[in-house]
Amino acid sequence: xxxxxxxxxFLAILIGVFGAMAAHAQITLDITKGIEGGGVPIAIAPFSxxxxxxxxxxxxxxxxxxxxxxxxxxxxxxxxxxxxxxNSGGSRGYVVQFQLxxxxxxxxxxxxxxxxxxxxxxxxxxxxxxxYEKLTxxxxxxxxxxxxxxxxxxxxxxxxADADGQNxxxxxxxxxxxxxxxxxxxxxxxxxxSFEGRHPQIVVQDVGSGxxxxxxxxxxxxxxxxxxxxxxxxxxxxxxxGNPEIYALNLGSTTPVRLTSGGAIDTEPVWLPxxxxxxxxxxxxxxxxxxxxxGGGAAQRLTFEGDYNARPAVSPDGRTIAMVHRRGGRxxxxxxxxxxxxxxxxxxxxxxxxxxFAPNGKMIIYSNGQRLTAVSLDGSVKQDFALRGNGRxxxxxxxxx
Amino acid sequence: xxxxxxPLIVAxxxxxxxxxxxxxxxTTEEQQTTQDATAQPxxxxxxxxxxxxxxxxxxxxxxxxxxxxxxxxxxxxxxRPGQAVAVGAVPADRVVYFSFDSAEILPESRTIIEANAxxxxxxxxxxxxxEGHTDERGSREYNIALGxxxxxxxxxxxxxxxxxxxxIRVVSYGEERPAATGQxxxxxxxxxxxxxxx
Numbered sequence: 155x156x157x158x159x160x161x162x163x164f165l166a167i168l169i170g171v172f173g174a175m176a177a178h179a180q181i182t183l184d185i186t187k188g189i190e191g192g193g194v195p196i197a198i199a200p201f202s203x204x205x206x207x208x209x210x211x212x213x214x215x216x217x218x219x220x221x222x223x224x225x226x227x228x229x230x231x232x233x234x235x236x237x238x239x240x241n242s243g244g245s246r247g248y249v250v251q252f253q254l255x256x257x258x259x260x261x262x263x264x265x266x267x268x269x270x271x272x273x274x275x276x277x278x279x280x281x282x283x284x285x286y287e288k289l290t291x292x293x294x295x296x297x298x299x300x301x302x303x304x305x306x307x308x309x310x311x312x313x314x315a316d317a318d319g320q321n322x323x324x325x326x327x328x329x330x331x332x333x334x335x336x337x338x339x340x341x342x343x344x345x346x347x348s349f350e351g352r353h354p355q356i357v358v359q360d361v362g363s364g365x366x367x368x369x370x371x372x373x374x375x376x377x378x379x380x381x382x383x384x385x386x387x388x389x390x391x392x393x394x395x396g397n398p399e400i401y402a403l404n405l406g407s408t409t410p411v412r413l414t415s416g417g418a419i420d421t422e423p424v425w426l427p428x429x430x431x432x433x434x435x436x437x438x439x440x441x442x443x444x445x446x447x448x449g450g451g452a453a454q455r456l457t458f459e460g461d462y463n464a465r466p467a468v469s470p471d472g473r474t475i476a477m478v479h480r481r482g483g484r485x486x487x488x489x490x491x492x493x494x495x496x497x498x499x500x501x502x503x504x505x506x507x508x509x510x511f512a513p514n515g516k517m518i519i520y521s522n523g524q525r526l527t528a529v530s531l532d533g534s535v536k537q538d539f540a541l542r543g544n545g546r547x548x549x550x551x552x553x554x555x
Numbered sequence: 556x557x558x559x560x561x562p563l564i565v566a567x568x569x570x571x572x573x574x575x576x577x578x579x580x581x582t583t584e585e586q587q588t589t590q591d592a593t594a595q596p597x598x599x600x601x602x603x604x605x606x607x608x609x610x611x612x613x614x615x616x617x618x619x620x621x622x623x624x625x626x627x628x629x630x631x632x633x634x635r636p637g638q639a640v641a642v643g644a645v646p647a648d649r650v651v652y653f654s655f656d657s658a659e660i661l662p663e664s665r666t667i668i669e670a671n672a673x674x675x676x677x678x679x680x681x682x683x684x685x686e687g688h689t690d691e692r693g694s695r696e697y698n699i700a701l702g703x704x705x706x707x708x709x710x711x712x713x714x715x716x717x718x719x720x721x722x723i724r725v726v727s728y729g730e731e732r733p734a735a736t737g738q739x740x741x742x743x744x745x746x747x748x749x750x751x752x753x
Contacts, residue, residue: 323612328605330605350606353726354727362610377700398699398703434694485693507693
C-alpha cells in the first residue's frame, strides 16, 4: 500500500507541476483508472465437506474485491494459503473450520464456527474479514451491509443487501417515492424520506422488526436526515418557515431546533465526529459545502473548486468529506481532506451522486442514479455492483456491534 | 377536488396507523413531530395502503419479484429521447416548464398560470397542489430544494394575480418523479416543471 501511496503522491506532484506550467489552478487528481496488477497472491482451496454454499468461492470473491489480494487456485505459488472444511454437525447444523497459512507453512489463523445452513454465506464473509484484518491490519467490509433505494415510476423499494450486493432484502415498499436513507450509528435503524400521502416525511425504521416512527411531517420539505455520532439526534431539512433550513431534533424531544437562517437553500446536513455540521448551501450564489458549529450560527465555506459541490458525506474518522462535484457539465464524486485541504476528483463522472463511506473509511459507494459503484479512496479499486434491478441513494452500514 | 382529497384521506389513515395525531395537511400551523412513538409493527398488505414495511428478511417473496420487475422497467439508461411516462400524466395546460438551473417564470408560461389562477379565484373552495420537479442532474436533496423554489415561484405569481394563499399548497418531488425517462436534453426539459394539480 505504501507503493500506491507513493505513486499517488508522485502523480499529484506531477499534475501539480504540469498544472502550474499550463497556468491552470488545477490541483485535483483523477485516479479513476486505478492501479493495475496489484494484489498479494493468496491460494484458496475448495472447502471439503459438502456445505450448500461455495464458501471458498465467496472468500475468493470477497478478497478479490478489496483490491489488495489476488486469489489463486489451490496449490498455486502464493504468499498465503487458505484451506477449510464445512461438515454437517455441531449445535446449529454445520461446523465450518478454516486455516490461514503463510508461504513457509506457519499457521496464522485456525478457527471454527457453528452455523445453520442459511448463515454459511455470512460465515464465509466473516472468514474473509478475519483474513483481511490479519494480513492488512484494517477491518474488512465483507460482513457489512448496504442500503439503497430501487424501483421508481410507480413502486419504490428500500433494500438492505450484503456489501457484495447479494442477498437483497426489501424492508419498505411504497407507491410513493423513497429517498435519502441514513443508518443510525449502531446500524439498527434507518432514517429516510417517504412521500406517502403525496407529502414528504422523515421516518425512522427499525431494520430488524420493520417498526416505523414518523419523526417529522412539517409543511413543506422534510428531507436529508442525518444521525448525530451518538445516535440521539437527527439533523434534517425543513422549509416550513418558507425556505429550506437545517434543523436538529433530539429524538427524545418533539421540537426541532433551527440551525441556519437566511434566504438561501441550506440542506444536506451531515455530522462530523466533533458535533459540527457540514451542509450544502447556495448562499454564495452556487451550491457549496459549509461547516458550522454544533449549535448553528456562522458557517465557514469549505469548497472552492468548481461551481457545484453538494451532498457531503463524512469519513468515519472525520478527516475526509466526499461530495458531488460538477465540472465541465459532468457530475463526479470528489473528496476533500479537511487537514491538508487537498481536493481530489475520484470518478470519471457523468451523473455520479450520493457518496457514502464504508465503515473502515477505505471505500466510497455512490450511484449514477441507476447503478451502484464502489471506489477505493486510494483509487486502486473500482467495483460495479451487479443488482437485479436499479439502485440509487446507497448508504454503507456501520460495522455490526 | 377529488385529486387532492384522496391523498388527504390516505395521509390521515397513515397518520392513524403510525399513531400520530395529525398530518398537518389541512392547516398552515406548524406540524408537531410525533413522539408518542406507538411504533408501527411490521405490517402486511391492506387495501388502500401506500407503503408496507418489513423486518429484515421478512418481506414476502412477491415483494422481491415486483422489485425486480419495477427495477427493470424503471432502469432508465433505457427510455427513448423525450419519451414521456404516460402514467399519471398531467394535462399540458397545467404544466409550467423552466430553464436549466432556474426557477424564473418564463414569459410563455404566464398564459397557463393566469388560466389556473382564474379558475382558483372563481371557486374559493378549490385548492391546488403545486408539484415542483427538476431534471435528474445533481444531488437529489438539493434538487428537492430547487423543485420547491420553482413551485413557490408559480405560487407567488398566482398570489400576485389575486389567488388566496390558503388555496395553494406546495410540494417538491425533485428528480424523483420524472415526466420523461431519457437521459438527454429533450427529456430534461420535460422534467424541469411545476404541475398544477387539483
